[in-house]
Structures are given as structure tokens and as C-alpha cells.
Amino acid sequence: DQQVKQNSPSLSVQEGRISILNCDYTNSMFDYFLWYKKYPAEGPTFLISISSIKDKNEDGRFTVFLNKSAKHLSLHIVPSQPGDSAVYFCAASAGGSQGNLIFGKGTKLSVKP
Amino acid sequence: ETGVTQTPRHLVMGMTNKKSLKCEQHLGHNAMYWYKQSAKKPLELMFVYSLEERVENNSVPSRFSPECPNSSHLFLHLHTLQPEDSALYLCASSHFRGRSGANVLTFGAGSRLTVL
Numbered sequence: 001d002q003q004v005k006q007n008s009p010s011l012s013v014q015e016g017r018i019s020i021l022n023c024d025y026t027n028s029m030f031d032y033f034l035w036y037k038k039y040p041a042e043g044p045t046f047l048i049s050i051s052s053i054k055d056k057n058e059d060g061r062f063t064v065f066l067n068k069s070a071k072h073l074s075l076h077i078v079p080s081q082p083g084d085s086a087v088y089f090c091a092a093s094a095g096g097s098q099g100n101l102i103f104g105k106g107t108k109l110s111v112k113p
Numbered sequence: 114e115t116g117v118t119q120t121p122r123h124l125v126m127g128m129t130n131k132k133s134l135k136c137e138q139h140l141g142h143n144a145m146y147w148y149k150q151s152a153k154k155p156l157e158l159m160f161v162y163s164l165e166e167r168v169e170n171n172s173v174p175s176r177f178s179p180e181c182p183n184s185s186h187l188f189l190h191l192h193t194l195q196p197e198d199s200a201l202y203l204c205a206s207s208h209f210r211g212r213s214g215a216n217v218l219t220f221g222a223g224s225r226l227t228v229l
Contacts, residue, residue, distance in 0.1 A: 004155065032214075036220075043117070043205075043222045043223055044203070046218070046219070049217065089155075089156065099216025100146075100158055101156075101158070101216065102155075103156040104155055105155045
């Protein structure tokens with residue numbers, strides 16, 4: 001059973017608008033959540049993280065929101081740019097597990113000029 | 114070189130071959146990982162090495178054999194693989210600090226494996 005779920009395989013957004021990528025999880029022991037971006041023929045690169053004791057973390061155009069009661073997090077990209085087109089992975093880790101990351105299947109974001 | 118380097122980038126092998134994937138990190142990290150990415154599946158954690166000791170083996174078949182000779186190098190030895198083992202194999206490293214902060218992994222570009 002998947003502990004981290006990204007239910008939208010793809011998302012298409014117009015340049016300049018907001019992109020919202022969603023992620024749900026089942027394990028209440030997760031204490032850190034991370035977002036990674038992956039371009040074709042490259043490895044995933046770290047974007048932003050959030051601790052379970054916070055509900056928001058912002059870094060430039062990227063903001064992650066965490067709703068612990070709903071076991072849901074989202075990544076907002078504002079404004080979206082064509083260079084943001086990539087696959088976005090949500091990941092989570094539980095304390096005491098060597099920090100091992102459990103990943104979702106990813107959402108492919110396409111930002112159209 | 115900086116970051117995490119994986120070689121080869123592409124590998125085609127028959128089911129009776131023996132080959133190895135190599136990973137090298139130049140970040141001074143204390144943990145290294147092998148992940149497998151198959152089509153339409155999440156990244157699957159295969160092995161974790163912390164301070165050169167294997168700390169996790171996620172029920173991976175014995176035809177995959179990891180080796181971590183030092184904190185900068187990680188190998189994945191492949192023997193009598195099956196066609197369903199064809200996938201992208203990603204190496205990663207991190208500076209694991211226990212519960213004080215997110216464990217941010219830095220990934221290599223991956224080795225694309227095709228088993229015929």
C-alpha cells in the first residue's frame with residue numbers, strides 16, 4: 001500500500017499562473033516532507049521541505065502547505081514559468097527510520113508559454 | 114567533480130551477464146542510497162548505507178548485491194537479472210543528522226538498465 005500518493009499524473013498550466021501540486025500521505029509518523037523536481041535524463045533535485053510542526057514554508061516562487069489533520073500537502077508555484085516543466089515528486093520521512101524517504105509516483109507539470 | 118556521479122549512464126545486459134553500477138559522491142556525506150525507478154511506479158528504496166554499514170535492505174532479490182567500500186563510493190553488482198529488472202537506478206547521498214532536520218538526498222543522474 002502506498003504511503004505517499006500523488007493522484008494527478010499530470011498538470012498543465014499557463015505561464016504566469018499558479019501551479020498547485022498535491023500530495024496525500026497515510027503514515028501519521030512522518031515528520032518531514034520534501035518536494036523534488038526531475039527533468040528528463042537527470043536525477044531528482046531537491047526543491048523545498050517542511051517539518052510536520054509547521055503548516056507553511058516559502059522559498060521564492062515555491063510554497064509548501066501542510067494540513068496534518070487531512071494528511072495532505074501541496075506545492076504552489078507562483079508565477080509558473082516554462083522552465084518549471086518537469087516531474088515533481090513528493091517525499092516523506094519518519095524519525096527513527098534513518099531518514100529514509102518514501103516517494104510518490106510524481107506529477108508531470110507542463111507550463112505553456 | 115562535484116555532486117553525485119553515476120556510471121555507466123546506460124547499460125544493456127543479457128540475463129546471464131554480471132555487471133556493476135558505480136556511484137561516487139564528492140559532498141562529504143555520511144549516507145548513500147540506491148533507489149529503483151520503474152515506469153509508473155514510485156521511486157523504490159533498495160539499500161541504505163550509513164557510515165559504510167548497510168542499515169537497510171528492502172527485501173531486494175539477491176541478484177542485486179550492494180557494496181560500499183568507503184563513504185564516497187557505492188556499487189550495485191548485478192547478476193542473472195530478469196527483464197522486469199529493467200529500470201532507472203538512482204544513487205543518492207545525504208548528510209544524515211538524525212531527527213534534527215529533513216534528510217535531504219542529493220541524487221545522481223541515474224543508470225538506465227535494460228535487461229534482454
